[in-house]
Amino acid sequence: MSLEAPHEDPLARTDDRESLESILGDHAIGWEEHVNAQGVVIRPDEVQSSLRALRDEGGFDHLSSVTAQEYADRYESIYHLSKYDDRTQEVSVVVPTAKEEPVSQSADAVYRTADWHEREAYDLVGIEYEDHPDLRRILLPETWQGHPLGLDYDQDKPQLVSLSEHANPIAEHHHDEEGETMFLNIGPHHPATHGVLHLKTVLDGETVVDVDPDIGYLHRCEEQMCQQGTYRHQIMPYPDRWDYVSAGLLNEWSYARAIEDMADIEVPEYAQVVRTMGAELCRIAAHLISIGAFALDVVGDFTVTFQYAWQDREDVLNILEDLTGQRMMFNYFRLGGVVWDLPEPREDFFESIRTFLDSFEGSVDEYHDLLTNNEIFQRRCIGTGHLDAETAKSYGCTGPVARGSGIDYDLRRDDPYGYYEELDWDVAVQDEGDNYARMLVRMQELEESAKIVDQCVDILEDWDEDDREIQSNVPRTLKPDADAEVYRAVEGAKGELGIYIRSDGSDKPARFKIRSPCFSNLQVLGEAANGEYVADLIATLGSIDVILGEVDR
Amino acid sequence: MVPQTVATAMPLPDAISDLFGLGDLGLIGQAITAFVAAFLIANVLLVMAAFAGPWGKRKIFADFSDRYAITEHGPWGLFIIPAAAIQLMSKELIVPKGVDRPAWDIAPIIMVFSAIFGFAVIPMGSGIHLADPEVGLLFAFAIASLSTLGMMIAGYASDNKFALMGGLRATAQNIAYEIPLIVTGASVILYTGSLQMSEIVAVQAETLVQLGPISIPAWFAFVNPFAFVLFLAAGMAEVGRNPFDVPEAPTEIVAGYQTEYSSIYFVLVYLSEFLHIFLAGAIMATLFLGGPAGPGPAALGIVWFLAKVVAFFLLTQWFRTAMPRVRIDQLIEIGWKGLLVLSFANLLLTAGIVGVFFA
The missing domain is CATH 1.10.645.10 (Cytochrome-c3 Hydrogenase, chain B)
Structure with a gap:
């Protein structure tokens, strides 16, 4: 296949090691064999450039999932990439980070879906993502201590959770403008949320200005x-x-x-x-x-x-x-x-x-x-x-x-x-x-x-x-x-x-x-x-x- | 017609007065008879609402959705009515911390009051008619629209954002639909030449066309069906039922202006909804369907009248089960750009009809 314009033919296979090598070049620092896909190891500070290359040159436009896990000697984030046009082509991008300082670059700039997936990884495993637009806990309460899927987490220790009143997150942006906004909690108990979902909504009259789904009420580990x-x-x-x-x-x-x-x-x-x-x-x-x-x-x-x-x-x-x-x-x-x-x-x-x-x-x-x-x-x-x-x-x-x-x-x-x-x-x-x-x-x-x-x-x-x-x-x-x-x-x-x-x-x-x-x-x-x-x-x-x-x- | 200073006839109180010979007691007698008559009519309404609310609505909805409902409470589940009444009244009245009292307490009372008071001028047939002032129709419209005030107060005083939105929606909706409603109602006056309810009924009791043995009465719905459809649409919005139930809009704004009402206040709010449906049905029956006049013998007037009111109630329930809800902006658009224009066109049309055929 030609490397100049590979994404013109999305069906061309780019998931074998040879093509990945030519796409990633020096970004790839190691190789792994996963049962479903070729695994490629990259440096934690080159996540964005590597994924961007895979997306733009390799045609991997679908970030299916982000898995985070802790080993005895390292943390690891795995980006499971695939293609909307050919789901059989997959690649696992493995990003190891050091145990002492688990910091890795966020993929949010390349795939928007990484936003929540990385928040979950941070919440449950404890990897921190640089450049992440909004690295907060997502499933657990914001005051939770520790990361439950980490190796040294004490599962038996009870935790008290305090809750604070929700505030209009964009109130200051609308100061002195002609329209005033209203913050509205839709849920967690509301006839339309189809379960316990909490939508932090900002309304301008009847119009939605900003909506931030707050999930985790039904997290059952x-x-x-x-x-x-x-x-x-x-x-x-x-x-x-x-x-x-x-x-x-x-x-x-x-x-x-x-x-x-x-x-x-x-x-x-x-x-x-x-x-x-x-x-x-x-x-x-x-x-x-x-x-x-x-x-x-x-x-x-x-x-x-x-x-x-x-x-x-x-x-x-x-x-x-x-x-x-x-x-x-x-x-x-x-x-x-x-x-x-x-x-x-x-x-x-x-x-x-x-x-x-x-x-x-x-x-x-x-x-x-x-x-x-x-x-x-x-x-x-x-x-x-x-x-x-x-x-x-x-x-x-x-x-x-x-x-x-x-x-x-x-x-x-x-x-x-x-x-x-x-x-x-x-x-x-x-x-x-x-x-x-x-x-x-x-x-x-x-x-x-x-x-x-x-x-x-x-x-x-x-x-x-x-x-x-x-x-x-x-x-x-x-x-x-x-x-x-x-x-x-x-x-x-x-x-x-x-x-x-x-x-x-x-x-x-x-x-x-x-x-x-x-x-x-x-x-x-x-x-x-x-x-x-x-x-x-x-x-x-x-x-x-x-x-x-x-x-x- | 020269307006008379005291033209108000009071058919039912007068009848009671004659029955018990209270005519000699003067003003006190009038007050007593009026009170007794009002008490009777209010109770008829409350009984209707009791049947419609906890029992009828569930049965109707169950029938529409191929289910059974209320099978365990006495014959046809009718005992659910006292059961629901006891249950609702024995619940704790939860008063949220920030509510603005006494406005919050007054609002449900205004809503119920406006609905019941509107019936004062409605001729129900068989002599059941509390008062028959010259300005009867105007009075009915004016009183019925008071409930908007109640909704607005409820929305504002509840200290709840959903209630506030519901109150604002209710206000916008009622302003938008009140005008087409009244303008369409005015077209009836062109036809009857009077605002007096008894006169409006009397005109419609006449025969419009004689088709062999069947005589079609001169109901305004037959004279101008277009006006009837307009009034029906605007009325549906006035009472806030699908497809116009945006002030409550469960699944959007929880329950709108009534979100914070519990226990007996909830009963009042709920009651006022049903009474308003009845009142809208009653006004519609009076203006367009001959009120108690027909289709059978005049002595059974109350039966025909109630049948028409219940028919309107069933229609609202039918729409409720099948019609999607319009969005608030679409609702306002339909009101101002659609119904308002059409209602004025209808006024001209009616003027034409009346001028040509009934001059």
């Missing part, structure tokens, strides 16, 4: 808990509790995929079909909640759309309950497959899915009638909460938020896993980037997911009775190779749900990092909502569709 569980059985229940609004199987798949890649576990084809069907049912349920909750935001608290969506979701949950034994916390996936086969009698189970799918077509039409075809709804949503593709990419947006901004990016197709490649379905993309486009994407995805489920049912019905292998052989105690590192993502309900695992040779992960799609998507709220009416801020928050359990983890 999920990463820490996963680090304390064994790979084989003890981690799988946790993913259900991230995006807890029905996306359980999608979340479980993210962990399953990461560890299966890392430990080289095969998954039988039959199990992959079952997984695909279950996951898409979860996606339908999750999107139904998203659409119903958005209707609450735009219509008001007595909308029937919410009730209809909730009812359809009940039908999906009934099917999932038959399949997994649970309605929300499924714990159905196992390493190398699923825990048990489809419920007997199989005919009845397939029948129940088909009955649902038949009625579901009418339901989607009804949602279109009630929402997207309604003129008032269109006046409220078209052109509001606008997010252009470049901003969305810089903030690492994925899922329906990215696809609503015209970014044709879906891991199910771009980085295939499961059984998706064999099936006939489309990625829903809308170019407009407004609230309406994001809603349309979800509506289309409902239909596409229904299509996938339908095909899976056909395949499972005809599956040879003697060849229904639901799990491959996995060692009772799984111990991946020491120092193996993997970062793998799947298309969750809200976007790219990635898991980073580093093994230390024991049966528990040494570092377990969750890249939550909602976390990255929520970051973009200010970009989309500033300058709009407060009503549109609420609508935009609804259309970005965050689940705080996944944001805060």
Whole structure:
């Protein structure tokens, strides 16, 4: 490939060591082999120039995640880069910093999404980022002492947290100007925040001047808990509790995929079909909640759309309950497959899915009638909460938020896993980037997911009775190779749900990092909502569709 | 018409006076009968609100959304009404630290007062009509718009930013929609030639067209449907229901001006909302749907009247379940640029209709 203009052809591979060497030149001071990608080590004071080279020359326009961790002798930040146009090209940029002075350059100037990710790394691990615009704690209270994922942190020591009154952060900027601003706490308890989210909002009349999401109210130390569980059985229940609004199987798949890649576990084809069907049912349920909750935001608290969506979701949950034994916390996936086969009698189970799918077509039409075809709804949503593709990419947006901004990016197709490649379905993309486009994407995805489920049912019905292998052989105690590192993502309900695992040779992960799609998507709220009416801020928050359990983890 | 100094007829108090022979007691007798009559009418309204609030609204919403609601409280769940009343009244009244008393206490009272007082001039049929002043329609409009004052005070006195925004929104909304409402109401006066409620009803009781055995009454809604639609839209905004429920806008500004009201004050605020829906329905029925006149025998006037009021209430609930809410700027735009212009056009149109067909 030519180095002069490599980004003109985004599909040209630049993720092998040779091209990386030519892009980075002297920046690269070492090389590592990660399971998913080539790892390159750079100096902590050359982060910006290295990442800028990778972005502009290598075409790595997607900073998927930032993982921070502490070793016995050093701190390390890992920037997991990828490409929106070709998700299979990945590179892990490893930035070690000294133990005594863990200071590293911030990547915020290159990728806006690094802002929150680095704040989280600072908060939980304790690495400090130079040039960071706003290096505060993000998940823990501002007065918290110590960094909980650091090695010398005393987890048993109780801490008292004091809270101070919130102040208008831009009050002085508006002094003596004709308009006066008002600081407004929207949340943490508010009818529209979809969980415990706190929006520090500054209003000028009804117009939003500044909005700063304050998260962490639902932080449950999920990463820490996963680090304390064994790979084989003890981690799988946790993913259900991230995006807890029905996306359980999608979340479980993210962990399953990461560890299966890392430990080289095969998954039988039959199990992959079952997984695909279950996951898409979860996606339908999750999107139904998203659409119903958005209707609450735009219509008001007595909308029937919410009730209809909730009812359809009940039908999906009934099917999932038959399949997994649970309605929300499924714990159905196992390493190398699923825990048990489809419920007997199989005919009845397939029948129940088909009955649902038949009625579901009418339901989607009804949602279109009630929402997207309604003129008032269109006046409220078209052109509001606008997010252009470049901003969305810089903030690492994925899922329906990215696809609503015209970014044709879906891991199910771009980085295939499961059984998706064999099936006939489309990625829903809308170019407009407004609230309406994001809603349309979800509506289309409902239909596409229904299509996938339908095909899976056909395949499972005809599956040879003697060849229904639901799990491959996995060692009772799984111990991946020491120092193996993997970062793998799947298309969750809200976007790219990635898991980073580093093994230390024991049966528990040494570092377990969750890249939550909602976390990255929520970051973009200010970009989309500033300058709009407060009503549109609420609508935009609804259309970005965050689940705080996944944001805060 | 020459204005009379004391033209105020009081049909219901007079009837009570005749019934008990209180006519001889002079002013005291008048006061007693007026009080008894007002008490009766207020109680009819409170009973209606009791049915509509804790019970009807839930049942209606459940029906719209394919659910059951209130299945455990007596026949058809009706016992939820006393249960809710006891529950709401026995709750603690939380008075936030910074509220501006007594303004904060007065606001809910103004809201309820304005709604109930408006019914004083509404002819409900079957002789139930408290007072029938010459300026009846004007009185009803004036009293009904007092509730805006209550909302404004509530928003300001609550010392809550959401309440403040709700109060400001309510004020802006009511100013924007009061004018089209009254201008459209004025077009009725062109037709009836009187502000007196009984006269307005009487004119509409006449026959407009005779289609074989069916006689279509001269309801103003039939004479000028355009005016009716305008009035309906503006009325929907006046009572603050979807798609115009921005002053409360749950999920945006929590509950607007009523955010800080709990317990019995909440009951008052809530009650005033329902009474205002009824009042808007009553004014609409009187001006456009013949009030108690028809469609059946005049003796059952109260039945026809209440049916029309309840129909309007059901309409608000239907809109509430299905209609998205407009944004505040869109709301103001619709009011000033849309309805105001149309309402003046309607005035001309009505003048034309009345001039040509009813001169």
